[in-house]
Amino acid sequence: MIEVKGLAKRFALENPKAGSESGHRDPRQRGRFFHSVEQVSLSCKPGEVLGLIGPNGAGKTTTLRMLSGVLQPDRGEVVIDGEELHRDDGSVRRKVGFLSATTAIYERLTVEENLRYFGQLYGLTPSLCDERIEALCSQLDMDDFRHRRVLDLSSGMKQRANIARAVVHQPKVIIFDEPTTGLDIMSTETILQFIDSQKQAGRPVIFSTHHLEEVSLLCDQLSVILVGRSNYNGPLEAFAGSRDAVALRRTFMQQHERSMTVAGSMEAADVQADLA
Numbered sequence: 001m002i003e004v005k006g007l008a009k010r011f012a013l014e015n016p017k018a019g020s021e022s023g024h025r026d027p028r029q030r031g032r033f034f035h036s037v038e039q040v041s042l043s044c045k046p047g048e049v050l051g052l053i054g055p056n057g058a059g060k061t062t063t064l065r066m067l068s069g070v071l072q073p074d075r076g077e078v079v080i081d082g083e084e085l086h087r088d089d090g091s092v093r094r095k096v097g098f099l100s101a102t103t104a105i106y107e108r109l110t111v112e113e114n115l116r117y118f119g120q121l122y123g124l125t126p127s128l129c130d131e132r133i134e135a136l137c138s139q140l141d142m143d144d145f146r147h148r149r150v151l152d153l154s155s156g157m158k159q160r161a162n163i164a165r166a167v168v169h170q171p172k173v174i175i176f177d178e179p180t181t182g183l184d185i186m187s188t189e190t191i192l193q194f195i196d197s198q199k200q201a202g203r204p205v206i207f208s209t210h211h212l213e214e215v216s217l218l219c220d221q222l223s224v225i226l227v228g229r230s231n232y233n234g235p236l237e238a239f240a241g242s243r244d245a246v247a248l249r250r251t252f253m254q255q256h257e258r259s260m261t262v263a264g265s266m267e268a269a270d271v272q273a274d275l276a
C-alpha cells in the first residue's frame with residue numbers, strides 16, 4: 001500500500017524574469033521559485049493499478065520522483081506499508097521499483113549483464129539473480145536480444161531493458177513514469193501486459209501516461225493533476241463523463257498533434273537501430 005498526502009515541491013529559478021518576458025507566466029512561478037507541485041495526494045492498494053494523468057507540465061514527473069524517493073518533498077509524506085519513505089535510511093526506498101526517462105542503464109553492457117550488475121547491487125544471490133533474469137527476459141519478451149549491447153537496441157527494446165532493471169530486485173511497489181511514450185505497438189503491448197502481471201501479483205502499480213486508452217484498459221483508479229494540484233482521485237468511471245474529462249481529453253488531443261512530428265523522427269531512428 002502506498003499513501004501520499006499533501007505533497008509539495010518548489011524549485012529555485014536561475015532566471016526568475018524569463019517567464020514574464022515571454023508573456024507566458026505560470027501561476028506557480030512566484031518570486032524566485034517555481035512551485036511545481038503544490039498539493040498532491042493519492043493512494044494505491046496492493047493489486048491495484050493507478051493511472052496518473054495531467055497535461056504537459058502539470059507536475060506528474062515531479063510527483064513520481066518524490067514517490068520513489070529520488071526527490072525530497074518540501075511538504076507532505078509518502079507512506080509505504082506504514083513506513084515513511086523520506087524519514088529513512090534507504091530500506092523503504094528499496095521497496096520501490098522506479099522507471100523514469102533517466103533510469104540508469106549501462107549502454108556498453110548487454111541486457112543480461114546490466115540485470116546481473118543491478119541485481120548484485122541490490123544484494124541478490126547469484127542464483128536468485130539468474131532466476132530473476134530468466135523470469136524478466138520471458139515476461140518482457142527479451143530472449144532474442146538479452147545478449148545484445150543496450151547501445152544497439154531500438155527504443156522499445158531499450159525501454160523493456162530499463163523496466164527489467166527497475167524491478168530486478170522484486171520491489172513491493174511499482175512506479176513507472178510514461179513507460180510507453182514514443183514506443184512501437186509491440187513493445188507497448190508487452191509493457192502493458194507486464195503492468196497487468198504486477199497487478200495480478202498483488203503489487204500496487206502507479207504509472208503516468210498521456211494515453212487515455214491505456215488508462216481505460218488497465219487502471220482501477222485514476223489520479224488527475226492540474227497545475228501542480230490533485231484535481232481528481234477515484235475510480236475511472238466516475239471521472240469519465242465529467243466536464244473536466246472532456247476538457248482534459250481536448251488538451252491531450254492538442255498535445256498529441258504537436259508531438260506527432262517528434263514521434264515520427266523517433267520511429268525513423270528505431271527502424272535504423274532494428275536494421276543494424
Ligand SMILES: Nc1ncnc2c1ncn2[C@@H]1O[C@H](COP(=O)(O)OP(=O)(O)OP(=O)(O)O)[C@@H](O)[C@H]1O
Nearest residue numbers: 011012034036054055056057058059060061062063
Ligand atoms: N528542476 C526544476 N527547476 C525548475 N522547474 C522545474 C524543475 N523540474 C520541473 N520543473 C517545472 O515543474 C513543472 C512540472 O514539471 P513535471 O516534469 O513534473 O511535469 P509533467 O506533468 O511530468 O510534464 P510532462 O507531461 O510534460 O512530462 C514544469 O513546468 C517544469 O518546467
